[in-house]
Amino acid sequence: MIDEVQISRAIIDSYYRELLNSLEADVVIGGAGPSGLSAAFFLAKEGLKVVLFERNLRPGGGMAGGGMLFNKIVVQEEAKPLLELWGISYKPFSETYYVASSLEALAGLLLNALRAGAKIFNGISIEDVMIRNSKVSGVVINWSAVELAKLHVDPLSIKSQYVIDATGHAAEIAQVVARKTEGKLLTATGGVIGEKPMWAEEGERLLLINTREIYPNLYVCGMAANAVFGGPRMGPIFGGMLLSGQRVASLIIERQKSQKNNNFK
Ligand code: 48F
Numbered sequence: 001m002i003d004e005v006q007i008s009r010a011i012i013d014s015y016y017r018e019l020l021n022s023l024e025a026d027v028v029i030g031g032a033g034p035s036g037l038s039a040a041f042f043l044a045k046e047g048l049k050v051v052l053f054e055r056n057l058r059p060g061g062g063m064a065g066g067g068m069l070f071n072k073i074v075v076q077e078e079a080k081p082l083l084e085l086w087g088i089s090y091k092p093f094s095e096t097y098y099v100a101s102s103l104e105a106l107a108g109l110l111l112n113a114l115r116a117g118a119k120i121f122n123g124i125s126i127e128d129v130m131i132r133n134s135k136v137s138g139v140v141i142n143w144s145a146v147e148l149a150k151l152h153v154d155p156l157s158i159k160s161q162y163v164i165d166a167t168g169h170a171a172e173i174a175q176v177v178a179r180k181t182e183g184k185l186l187t188a189t190g191g192v193i194g195e196k197p198m199w200a201e202e203g204e205r206l207l208l209i210n211t212r213e214i215y216p217n218l219y220v221c222g223m224a225a226n227a228v229f230g231g232p233r234m235g236p237i238f239g240g241m242l243l244s245g246q247r248v249a250s251l252i253i254e255r256q257k258s259q260k261n262n263n264f265k
Contacts, residue, residue, distance in 0.1 A: 022119050023052040028139050028160035029118075030126040030173050031051065033061020033239055035222025036166030038082070038245025042117035046253050049211070050118040051158065055125040055144045059110055061168055062223075066102040067236035073102045076204070079239030088113045098194060105238070127155055128176055129163060134184075135216040136163050136177065162252050164219045166245070168194060171224040177215050185214050185228065193230030195223070203234030211244045212251065220237045221248035 027043050029036045032054035044050045058064070066072045075083060078095045083089075088108040090100040114120060125147050128140035142155040165173035174185060174192050184188030203226060210225035220228050221244045234240060 004240035018119060019121070021123070023158055025158065025160045026233060026256075027162045027164060028053070028063070028126075029164045030060035030139065030160055030168050031055075031166035031168060031222070031224075032110075032120060033166060033222055033246075034063045034105075034109065034241035035224075035245040036061070036164065037113045038242045039166060039221055039249045040120070041086075041109070041113040041116050042246050042249030043252060044113065044116035044118040045119075046249070048253070048256070051160070052113075052118055052120045053109045053124045053126050053139070053141055054120065054122045055147075057123055059120060059122060063106045063109075063238065063241075064093070064102050067165055071102045071236045072099050073108040073236055074099055075242070076237065076239040076257040079242050080262075082239075083240045104118070109242075126167075126173060128174060129180075129218070130157060130159070131177075131180070134181075136218040139163055139173070139222055143148045150227075151245055157195050162217050162219060164221055164248055165214075166220075166222045166248075166254075167223045167227075169227055170222045171220065171227040173218065174214060174220055174224060177218055180233050181215065187214065195227040196230055196232040198235055199232035200234040202230040202238060205239035207240040207244050208247055209248045219248050219251065220235055221245055 008163055026048040027050050029040055029052040040050050040052050075098045081096055087106040088100055088105050090098040093099045123144050124141050126143045127141045127142055129136050130138040138155050138159040140155045146153045171192050178185050178191040207226055210229040210231050211221045214220050222241050
């Protein structure tokens, strides 16, 4: 016998438990695009408690659309090992370019991040942060449906040791912090400088340099990193996004390790 109420109970109970268990995290990530998912994978694989909030119904950000809805992505040599790590098939195209299905890339990355243990909540937006003693200490969330309908509904808060802004071109979390601290980001202006016009090679190069801490305990990766520091956009080459997620994860993992070592001294 199939009982509708039992189905409802199963969904509400398991979701509610997962959300309750996510109120305090090691790392909260805003945005499930390629860079956010890559960061989630590497952090969760290392055993950190990772909670990711994605505004849209479907994760993936700009990845599924490939280039102008041609659903393929291009990845350069440096990021090929990541495709292999996540079991994403690809084909070489000329000497140093590889092409993958944007759908397979998204599916492979998402599955790997989930299986590594990252908790991903879709349909929830980060609208604000918590700051204590001049350090980011968590995020403020609300249903995206509430945001879209402009309903006057107060949000809820999640505590986190680190927050990663992986919200893409809009760098939404960095924007909030810049505004609420009156320009205390670690950029030349103290604010979000804004992304520059398309230049794929320079954009990819700067992306990894720009992937870093931008306010105490707030990191930025992916397109948001170039938006914060004024780097160019790069279009549908995705290697940099995946490597940026890996880089932000390694910065946080190294920091965690050195803190632990210091505690033992
Ligand atoms: O834009 P997006 O894919 O960011 P990314 O990881 O990758 C950029 C590429 O897709 C592409 C590119 C490649 O060369 O330039 O654009 O940097 O994904 C960002 C995700 O963040 C979500 C948004 O819905 C998208 O899925 N997002 C944005 N703001 C918020 C958010 C927010 N305030 N709270 C939660 N999710």
